[in-house]
Amino acid sequence: MTEIEWWDFDGAKDLAEQVAGDIAFVIESAIEAHGGARIAVPGGSTPDLIYKALLAKDIDWEKVTLIPTDDRLVSLDDPSSNYAKLSRFFGAKGAEIISLVDESAIGDYKQAGRLGDARLALIDWPLDLVCLGMGADGHTASIFPGPDFDNALTGPRERRAVGVRPDPMPANAPYDRVTLTAAALSSARTIMIVITGDEKKRVLETAIEDGPLSSKPIGRLLADIETPVDIFWCAD
Numbered sequence: 001m002t003e004i005e006w007w008d009f010d011g012a013k014d015l016a017e018q019v020a021g022d023i024a025f026v027i028e029s030a031i032e033a034h035g036g037a038r039i040a041v042p043g044g045s046t047p048d049l050i051y052k053a054l055l056a057k058d059i060d061w062e063k064v065t066l067i068p069t070d071d072r073l074v075s076l077d078d079p080s081s082n083y084a085k086l087s088r089f090f091g092a093k094g095a096e097i098i099s100l101v102d103e104s105a106i107g108d109y110k111q112a113g114r115l116g117d118a119r120l121a122l123i124d125w126p127l128d129l130v131c132l133g134m135g136a137d138g139h140t141a142s143i144f145p146g147p148d149f150d151n152a153l154t155g156p157r158e159r160r161a162v163g164v165r166p167d168p169m170p171a172n173a174p175y176d177r178v179t180l181t182a183a184a185l186s187s188a189r190t191i192m193i194v195i196t197g198d199e200k201k202r203v204l205e206t207a208i209e210d211g212p213l214s215s216k217p218i219g220r221l222l223a224d225i226e227t228p229v230d231i232f233w234c235a236d
Ligand SMILES: O=C1O[C@H](COP(=O)(O)O)[C@@H](O)[C@H](O)[C@H]1O
Pocket: 041, 042, 043, 044, 045, 046, 047, 069, 070, 071, 072, 082, 132, 133, 134, 135, 136, 139, 140, 141, 142, 173
């Protein structure tokens, strides 16, 4: 059973400071241990404060590779692109940012998944850190209910990214996606989840309780993870 520790904070600023400090620590340790750090971080709106706090840290960004945990199949400068977000925050710092999306495959999500996977084969694995977000519907990265659910969760272990068509489509970001697979996410040396709000907390608690029987992507993912997981939460 996954070992899970919850860290609750009074506000989003305190949470961001703590998470940024922990990420910076993992990055420094990885650079010291093997000359570079490879970390996967979420898109969506929750991480913005964390990324701001991270920018204030003294980090040798040229030795850092950043990968979105997932991305929407939109052009790389679209406001909904997780790659675009990472580029905006960290591009000027000299970090290497790997896009899961090849613009040539935006109209073909399965092909986009294959191309994303091929890119990921060019870096060393496992990742030093996976920081996950979670939607209020219980999706994490872009592992969603739908025709690609099993493939993302229990597909071949050597597959690191797959294309996903959420069903139902999330109303706030109705796009096909490319996501890191459960195998790629759960192989990371350090795993954390960052969520805010009471609703997400309830969803996550129930998903953890339900374990392998959970209908939520986050519950199914966590049920199969052997690395301890830290969950960071605040109410707003
Ligand atoms: O679509 C996505 O949603 C989740 C959660 O986003 P949030 O805005 O509710 O924080 C995010 O973790 C994922 O990376 C993103 O692509």
